Amino acid sequence: MNHTSPKVKILLLCYNSENTINETLFSLVNQTYENYEIHVLDNASTDSSLEIVKQFKSAKLFSHPLNSTISGYENYDRALKMADYDYSAIFHSDDVYDKDIIREQVGYLESNENVGIVFTQAYKINEESKIIGKINFPLVVRFLLFLKIKSFFNTLELLKLFFKYDNFLICPSAMARSSIYKTDLKRNRVELFKSAADVDNWLRISEKYEIGLISKRLIKYRISTNQFSAENRLKRTRRGDVFKVFNYYRSKYRQDLNKIYLFFLKNLKITDDLITAYNHKTDCKIMHKRIKNIGLGAVLIYSLTGVKGFKSLLLFFYIKLMDVASKLRVGL
Numbered sequence: 001m002n003h004t005s006p007k008v009k010i011l012l013l014c015y016n017s018e019n020t021i022n023e024t025l026f027s028l029v030n031q032t033y034e035n036y037e038i039h040v041l042d043n044a045s046t047d048s049s050l051e052i053v054k055q056f057k058s059a060k061l062f063s064h065p066l067n068s069t070i071s072g073y074e075n076y077d078r079a080l081k082m083a084d085y086d087y088s089a090i091f092h093s094d095d096v097y098d099k100d101i102i103r104e105q106v107g108y109l110e111s112n113e114n115v116g117i118v119f120t121q122a123y124k125i126n127e128e129s130k131i132i133g134k135i136n137f138p139l140v141v142r143f144l145l146f147l148k149i150k151s152f153f154n155t156l157e158l159l160k161l162f163f164k165y166d167n168f169l170i171c172p173s174a175m176a177r178s179s180i181y182k183t184d185l186k187r188n189r190v191e192l193f194k195s196a197a198d199v200d201n202w203l204r205i206s207e208k209y210e211i212g213l214i215s216k217r218l219i220k221y222r223i224s225t226n227q228f229s230a231e232n233r234l235k236r237t238r239r240g241d242v243f244k245v246f247n248y249y250r251s252k253y254r255q256d257l258n259k260i261y262l263f264f265l266k267n268l269k270i271t272d273d274l275i276t277a278y279n280h281k282t283d284c285k286i287m288h289k290r291i292k293n294i295g296l297g298a299v300l301i302y303s304l305t306g307v308k309g310f311k312s313l314l315l316f317f318y319i320k321l322m323d324v325a326s327k328l329r330v331g332l
Helices: 021-029 049-054 074-084 103-113 139-146 155-163 176-187 190-206 228-239 242-253 256-264 270-277 283-293 296-303 305-329
Strands: 008-012 036-042 061-063 087-092 114-127 130-137 175-177 210-223
Touching: 008 021, 008 074, 008 103, 008 283, 021 036, 021 087, 036 049, 036 074, 036 175, 074 087, 074 176, 087 103, 087 176, 103 114, 103 175, 103 210, 114 190, 130 210, 155 242, 155 256, 176 190, 176 283, 176 305, 190 210, 190 242, 210 256, 242 256
Parallel strands: 008 036, 008 087, 036 061, 114 210
Antiparallel strands: 087 175, 114 130, 114 175
16 A cells, blocks of 8 residues: 555553563564554553664654553553544554554445444464464354444444443454544543443444444454453453443443343344353353253244254253253352
């Protein structure tokens, strides 16, 4: 792409990342997209992170170090204020980015003017940069993306998915229209939602713009005990911060959500409960509650309706076996 292409500003959050930032910057400096800049927002690192940044002789790379350390949320807010040009992405200095991520995300946003921010799926890597798994969108979302039926979602659609599958949007994979970060979002509401402030950010954006999803895995998301986001994941699980966000928006959109749930209940398919149970199969109690009211006769009748029904039947038997095995293992 040439200089007339939309310009992108990458805002790279950094704090004591000497073990990973070289790999992160190498992945960002070598993008297939041309018209972009990388701005490293160093949070007063005490290791050699800044020295490593200086070793990259790229005209695209700029550094913005602080003299004293602030919170991770404050550094993120600093990035929001620095958003500029056509599109901005707030990336992390411990993740690794596909060489096509900027090109793919710019292309998507250019093709979908109703979308304000776009996310991708990811691989999980460990501290040695080895792939140890995947981070997927929910099965129903992947199905829609695969068939090219739908790739963007509004607030109510997103809430319904969140209520059922939890937050599945990967924060450091996001690229947004710069005006949204700088003018609409402005700052995290960490005082309200603590470690789940990112979930609140996406829902706030969805109130004005659609949320876009790309099925490709364009980021390698590092799982590390030293990682800011990994620490937040633990806190969110322990304190249930994400449920504060859900409760806030459920109250805000109670009337509309009630309509959605009434419609959903009237048209409930056995497949929905089975897939939900499958997604929670590691939690024996949740899984048992999901499937205890699903009778084999009902599944057999439903299986006669087609391929989806047959898949439901297979899932039913699989989950039943998992349930029995789990009970034997943990004594439920």
